[in-house]
Amino acid sequence: MNQVIVIGAGFSGIAAAKKLFEANIPFIVLEARERLGGRVFTKQLNQDLYLDFGGQWIGPSHDRMYALCEEFGIEYFETYDEGFNLLDLDQKVKKFKGLIPKMDILSLLNLDYVLKKLERMAKSIPLDSPWNHPKAMEFDSITLGAFVTSNCKTFACRKVITLALETVFASELNEISLLHGLFYIKSGRDLNTLINIKNGAQLHRIVGGMQTIIEKMAIPFKERIYFNHPVEKITKEKDDYLVTGRDFSFTAKRIIIAIPPPLAAKIEFQPMLSVEKRQVMDRIAMGQVGKCFMIYQRPFWRDSGFSGQAFADGHSPFQSMFDTSPKDGKYGIILGFTIGKRAREYFQKSKEERKKLMLDKLVCYYGRDAAHPISYEDFTMTDEAWSRGCYAGLYPTGAWTGFQDAYSKTEGNIYWAGTEASKIWFGYIEGAVRSGEQAAENIILNLSEGAHKK
Numbered sequence: 001m002n003q004v005i006v007i008g009a010g011f012s013g014i015a016a017a018k019k020l021f022e023a024n025i026p027f028i029v030l031e032a033r034e035r036l037g038g039r040v041f042t043k044q045l046n047q048d049l050y051l052d053f054g055g056q057w058i059g060p061s062h063d064r065m066y067a068l069c070e071e072f073g074i075e076y077f078e079t080y081d082e083g084f085n086l087l088d089l090d091q092k093v094k095k096f097k098g099l100i101p102k103m104d105i106l107s108l109l110n111l112d113y114v115l116k117k118l119e120r121m122a123k124s125i126p127l128d129s130p131w132n133h134p135k136a137m138e139f140d141s142i143t144l145g146a147f148v149t150s151n152c153k154t155f156a157c158r159k160v161i162t163l164a165l166e167t168v169f170a171s172e173l174n175e176i177s178l179l180h181g182l183f184y185i186k187s188g189r190d191l192n193t194l195i196n197i198k199n200g201a202q203l204h205r206i207v208g209g210m211q212t213i214i215e216k217m218a219i220p221f222k223e224r225i226y227f228n229h230p231v232e233k234i235t236k237e238k239d240d241y242l243v244t245g246r247d248f249s250f251t252a253k254r255i256i257i258a259i260p261p262p263l264a265a266k267i268e269f270q271p272m273l274s275v276e277k278r279q280v281m282d283r284i285a286m287g288q289v290g291k292c293f294m295i296y297q298r299p300f301w302r303d304s305g306f307s308g309q310a311f312a313d314g315h316s317p318f319q320s321m322f323d324t325s326p327k328d329g330k331y332g333i334i335l336g337f338t339i340g341k342r343a344r345e346y347f348q349k350s351k352e353e354r355k356k357l358m359l360d361k362l363v364c365y366y367g368r369d370a371a372h373p374i375s376y377e378d379f380t381m382t383d384e385a386w387s388r389g390c391y392a393g394l395y396p397t398g399a400w401t402g403f404q405d406a407y408s409k410t411e412g413n414i415y416w417a418g419t420e421a422s423k424i425w426f427g428y429i430e431g432a433v434r435s436g437e438q439a440a441e442n443i444i445l446n447l448s449e450g451a452h453k454k
């Protein structure tokens with residue numbers, strides 16, 4: 001009999017499976033899709049051209065990710081970050097270098113004040129128990145959006161902070177609790193790390209795409225992964241769990257749930273999970289982002305001293321854009337992020353209309369050279385039945401203080417993984433790997449304690 005069933009073959013599930021495999025514990029992985037990776041998905045367009053439709057960057061303190069690159073001999077490279085960035089506010093486009101855009105002095109002072117205030121507040125959040133912060137109730141009763149509105153005194157400051165934070169969270173700011181925002185910032189070290197390329201979370205990309213890592217991780221136990229196996233029900237039967245889908249059933253002593261919270265909420269548990277776990281799962285909502293790629297023969301914008309980065313207010317469909325060309329610069333690729341309400345409107349249009357919207361922006365930024373791409377691609381996990389949004393599940397107001405760590409707690413012999421179960425790098429691939437490894441380690445410990453008792 002299987003000792004463990006891992007549900008989900010994203011980074012968290014496969015990191016858990018890798019640990020179990022190394023500890024010689026019998027397990028299988030049940031995965032709803034026909035592929036590995038979940039919210040990581042590298043689309044290979046031809047031998048030299050790949051696009052990361054899901055997670056793509058790693059950066060300082062993503063220790064487990066760098067360790068995996070080392071273990072599997074996977075090459076990574078620095079994100080292109082030279083030259084002028086663009087700020088596109090109120091239909092005017094201005095060049096700037098570094099992190100802080102050119103604005104009037106009042107807006108600059110205001111921006112500095114708000115960023116420092118957020119950093120200071122985030123630093124004080126206890127990662128193990130955000131609900132224990134002396135001001136937890138106050139922070140959890142307003143949204144991150146309300147905080148931004150009340151602290152930004154100029155329109156320009158508000159627009160810049162909003163588009164930067166929307167890019168970090170992949171959500172409208174009024175959908176997230178301030179307490180969750182602060183926890184998320186601390187979980188990813190600090191705001192400076194989260195928004196930066198240099199020394200930040202966007203520092204490195206993987207040669208060949210992010211999916212290369214998970215494919216290599218799974219090689220030794222690929223035959224234990226059952227694709228196209230969406231789990232519908234988990235029933236406790238004496239000491240075992242019966243895991244069933246439409247046309248399959250498997251039994252195991254222990255379960256690792258390694259799927260996004262809204263999808264875990266759809267599984268029927270018999271007996272029911274605790275009321276806290278059910279209620280918090282019902283509240284955590286996925287962010288919403290689309291990744292849009294304009295592909296050129298070469299990164300021509302670099303010749304004129306542009307970084308490829310652009311940041312825009314609501315008149316553009318894209319909060320932010322980045323140069324996401326491959327390491328050798330063989331192709332030139334601009335990646336646009338469309339988030340929240342902008343994404344909802346964008347993806348209602350036809351692909352031809354979407355391409356034109358992005359092309360118009362790029363011609364406005366970089367001139368006629370931008371008018372002749374090789375192709376355009378876009379993708380949103382929001383339309384994927386087995387993700388339902390991205391980058392991650394986000395806590396609304398009242399969820400942290402109301403339900404504390406109910407989401408990540410073990411219930412019976414059901415262990416919880418997934419990036420949303422991680423206190424470190426919550427929402428990131430690093431958090432997913434840590435959570436999977438932790439769940440497997442807890443099981444290994446539990447089994448060895450049981451063996452000693454016998």
Ligand SMILES: Cc1cc2nc3c(=O)[nH]c(=O)nc-3n(C[C@H](O)[C@H](O)[C@H](O)COP(=O)(O)OP(=O)(O)OC[C@H]3O[C@@H](n4cnc5c(N)ncnc54)[C@H](O)[C@@H]3O)c2cc1C
Pocket residue numbers: 007008009010011012013030031032033036037038039040053054055056057058229230231232258259260263264267289290291381386387389390391392417418419420427428429430432
């Ligand atoms: C567009 C986008 C950009 C991102 N950018 C970055 C980035 O640059 N850097 C970074 O670190 N992170 C990034 N992220 C976030 C990162 O990709 C995720 O945090 C991480 O991949 C989550 O891994 P996971 O294993 O927790 O969940 P998932 O990857 O969601 O894996 C869960 C798996 O479970 C499967 N599943 C779901 N329900 C069931 C079921 N009932 N039965 C069986 N299987 C099921 C799914 O198909 C999926 O394969 C991004 C995400 C997206 C979508």
